[in-house]
Amino acid sequence: MTLTIWILFSDRLFCSRLAALVGRAVPGSKVFLFSSVPDCLQKAGGRMPADLIFADPFADPAFWPFLQDLQSQGRTDLIILTKDGRPACLATALQKGAWDFLLLPVRGKRLFQSLDRYLAIRTGLSQSRLLTQASVDRCLALRAPIPAPSKAVDPGEEKLLSCLASLGPQGADAVTLSRLLDCSPGTARTKAEALVQKKMAGRRPGLSGKKGRPRTFYYLVNASWPV
CATH class of the missing domain: 3.40.50.2300 (Response regulator)
Incomplete structure (x- = not known):
């Protein structure tokens, strides 16, 4: 370009x-x-x-x-x-x-x-094509600066912060995060909960998958998502 x-x-x-x-x-x-x-x-x-x-x-x-x-x-x-x-x-x-x-x-x-x-x-x-919600969320994620990790954040949590920033304000459940982090859903959930305790991430209930099963979604907090 x-x-x-x-x-x-x-x-x-x-x-x-x-x-x-x-x-x-x-x-x-x-x-x-x-x-x-x-x-x-x-x-x-x-x-x-x-x-x-x-x-x-x-x-x-x-x-x-x-x-x-x-x-x-x-x-x-x-x-x-x-x-x-x-x-x-x-x-x-x-x-x-x-x-x-x-x-x-x-x-x-x-x-x-x-x-x-x-x-x-x-x-x-x-691009001339119509935007999808996923592409809109991707643009919002690109605009939001990734917060500088504190000394208390380990490398795995730092990678999780980057993943959450790329996902946009809607966040993702532990299963999706585990695929991005190349780890088990349990490990992804543990790391996400650690960020929640440090008030660097938030959680909310949601539905995931074709059957709409209830899941906990994690998202980045204190990011300047534009409106």
């Missing part, structure tokens, strides 16, 4: 390094570097509108009106990279519909994870 990506930062060295990382994560895309909103307005005339922008909107008061104008012409998504970690900034980013909010300095692995989720959803939404 070819994307047009704009990077807006006054630090030219940072722009170049970020462009190199983005180029590795999204090969074949067109990446343009700008030092500011006025620089972008001057140089981007006649070019295709951006599919995705990397910027720090809190460093330039002209950015939000600029983004609103772009979004009125078509879909333009935003990934914020900023050193400003105030809760008010995060609240503003969510209100403005930012795709992701990354605090600088950010690790390349975290940036790649954000881009991987973004590309997966853009690819899924660009």
Whole structure:
């Protein structure tokens, strides 16, 4: 999938390094570097509108009106990279519909994870076929960040967290989890119950299988599922 990506930062060295990382994560895309909103307005005339922008909107008061104008012409998504970690900034980013909010300095692995989720959803939404509930839930799971495991989480539980994140808000029963984890249903249930005790997972009653047998479903909690 070819994307047009704009990077807006006054630090030219940072722009170049970020462009190199983005180029590795999204090969074949067109990446343009700008030092500011006025620089972008001057140089981007006649070019295709951006599919995705990397910027720090809190460093330039002209950015939000600029983004609103772009979004009125078509879909333009935003990934914020900023050193400003105030809760008010995060609240503003969510209100403005930012795709992701990354605090600088950010690790390349975290940036790649954000881009991987973004590309997966853009690819899924660009297909002409109708979405099924499973594909909708998959998109929601891709959007939700996987919570960072605490020191009290063992490798098996960490894998279970990743599985629950991929399943979406509906979760799964112990039998389904055992297939994903390659273990017995009893082991999967034990690990899931351990996460419930740590308040990292929740459980609810449900029906499973063709006969609709009652099962306990486990799901990820504290994930920012979009509505």
